Amino acid sequence: MPDTQDLLATLRVVALPMVTRFRGIEVREAALLEGPEGWTEFAPFPEYGDEEAARWLAAAIEFGWEAVPEPVRASVPVNATVPALAADRVPEVLARFPGCRTAKVKVAEPGSSLADDVARVRAVRDALGPEGRVRIDANAVWNVDEAEHALRALAPADLEYVEQPCGTVDELVRLQQRIRDLRIPVAADESIRRSADPLAAAAAVDVVVLKAAPIGGIRKALAFARLAGRAAVVSSALDTSVGLAMGAHLAGALPRLPHDCGLGTGALLRADVTEDRLLPESGAIPVRRVVPSPALLDRFAADAERTAWWADRVRRCAALLP
Numbered sequence: 001m002p003d004t005q006d007l008l009a010t011l012r013v014v015a016l017p018m019v020t021r022f023r024g025i026e027v028r029e030a031a032l033l034e035g036p037e038g039w040t041e042f043a044p045f046p047e048y049g050d051e052e053a054a055r056w057l058a059a060a061i062e063f064g065w066e067a068v069p070e071p072v073r074a075s076v077p078v079n080a081t082v083p084a085l086a087a088d089r090v091p092e093v094l095a096r097f098p099g100c101r102t103a104k105v106k107v108a109e110p111g112s113s114l115a116d117d118v119a120r121v122r123a124v125r126d127a128l129g130p131e132g133r134v135r136i137d138a139n140a141v142w143n144v145d146e147a148e149h150a151l152r153a154l155a156p157a158d159l160e161y162v163e164q165p166c167g168t169v170d171e172l173v174r175l176q177q178r179i180r181d182l183r184i185p186v187a188a189d190e191s192i193r194r195s196a197d198p199l200a201a202a203a204a205v206d207v208v209v210l211k212a213a214p215i216g217g218i219r220k221a222l223a224f225a226r227l228a229g230r231a232a233v234v235s236s237a238l239d240t241s242v243g244l245a246m247g248a249h250l251a252g253a254l255p256r257l258p259h260d261c262g263l264g265t266g267a268l269l270r271a272d273v274t275e276d277r278l279l280p281e282s283g284a285i286p287v288r289r290v291v292p293s294p295a296l297l298d299r300f301a302a303d304a305e306r307t308a309w310w311a312d313r314v315r316r317c318a319a320l321l322p
């Protein structure tokens with residue numbers, strides 16, 4: 001396995017502009033590294049502490065330094081990801097996801113009301129038609145009362161599932177009891193990647209969201225999916241095409257993939273590290289590795305201060321790995 005010197009030897013830090021603001025981010029920073037198996041990505045969000053970020057580094061090392069598991073599919077169907085913006089902007093967002101029959105809509109974001117959420121979700125349902133699949137993600141913002149109230153208002157849009165409506169497993173369980181009549185499946189995301197007992201969270205829901213980097217790598221995610229015994233959806237963490245390739249290899253190796261995956265998010269980046277991007281085409285992305293272009297690494301290079309910050313973060317996180 002690489003030591004810190006090896007990791008820093010090929011480190012490139014980029015700052016990529018987003019098409020629209022997403023989860024409060026307008027520029028996505030990512031550190032890219034090249035291992036013997038190919039390029040890999042380390043991009044925990046800046047506010048994450050070192051202990052959490054160290055799992056992302058373990059994932060990056062696995063993808064760059066170890067062979068990927070044999071894929072069982074050559075491409076992965078993906079969903080459109082719709083940020084919490086005004087309903088009239090929905091068509092322009094969906095146009096970036098050609099062929100996607102599923103959309104995930106962000107709701108409950110600070111600054112947008114339930115009426116905004118209802119209008120946005122309705123606009124997505126109208127655009128996809130009755131056959132489309134519409135899921136929503138509340139990022140753990142609601143308490144049980146708020147979640148019940150919101151889901152009763154949103155249910156007429158016929159939801160595929162609701163991702164992380166509330167923060168704790170106990171709340172997720174109580175919410176499900178309250179909305180049994182609505183028959184909306186519940187998915188766990190933050191409860192899987194950030195909680196102390198992800199298996200208990202998985203047991204409490206219908207669907208688990210797997211993000212390769214936060215969970216500590218492709219193999220850990222595959223093992224978790226096996227143990228959890230729940231339908232799994234692989235999502236990105238707003239990665240560059242190099243990080244999306246890690247997610248694509250995870251989704252590519254899952255024996256069962258009943259839902260479209262949240263790996264179309266390259267479409268939310270205005271720029272990427274390769275010309276040969278992993279963007280949704282006919283509703284899917286291919287399972288393949290990505291090689292960054294030297295010119296794009298230069299063009300979108302982060303400034304010296306941010307690059308030094310990321311190098312230091314790599315050093316600190318590497319020191320935490322076993």
Ligand SMILES: O=C(O)CCC(=O)C1=CC=C[C@@H](O)[C@@H]1C(=O)O
Pocket residue numbers: 023079080081104137139189235236237238261262263265
């Ligand atoms: O699942 C998707 O459609 C795309 C990925 C996605 O929504 C997210 C990526 C990164 C950070 C998160 O806030 C967000 C999520 O919560 O799932």
Ligand SMILES: [Mg+2]
Pocket residue numbers: 137139163164189190209
């Ligand atoms: Mg989520």
